[in-house]
Amino acid sequence: CMKDFIYHLTDHNFQNRKIALMENGSWGPRAAGLMKEMLEPCTNLVFCDHTVTVKAALNAESRAQVAALAKELLA
Numbered sequence: 001c002m003k004d005f006i007y008h009l010t011d012h013n014f015q016n017r018k019i020a021l022m023e024n025g026s027w028g029p030r031a032a033g034l035m036k037e038m039l040e041p042c043t044n045l046v047f048c049d050h051t052v053t054v055k056a057a058l059n060a061e062s063r064a065q066v067a068a069l070a071k072e073l074l075a
Contacts, residue, residue, distance in 0.1 A: 002031075006038045015043040020069055025053040048072050 019039065023031035032051045039045060050069040054062045 002035070003038075006035060010038065010042055013042075014039070015045065017044075018046045018048065018073065020048045020050075020052075020073055022052040022054065022069075025055040029053065 019036075021032040021035055023029065023035075032053070036047060039047075048069060050065060050072050052062060052065040052069055058066075
């Protein structure tokens with residue numbers, strides 16, 4: 001599960017990365033915030049300003065969020 005993956009990253013000194021977060025808003029609308037909190041002890045991580053929230057399926061709004069996140073990652 002994602003929690004185990006994040007624990008693995010923090011246990012192995014994950015650092016010096018740019019992080020993009022995506023969450024499933026239909027069942028876990030706080031997931032991005034919780035993942036960010038779990039990763040904050042890692043050193044020199046930069047979190048993207050854009051977070052993608054998908055509710056059930058991609059729609060026009062979530063597609064726009066993905067496009068904005070992609071532009072941010074490529075900048």
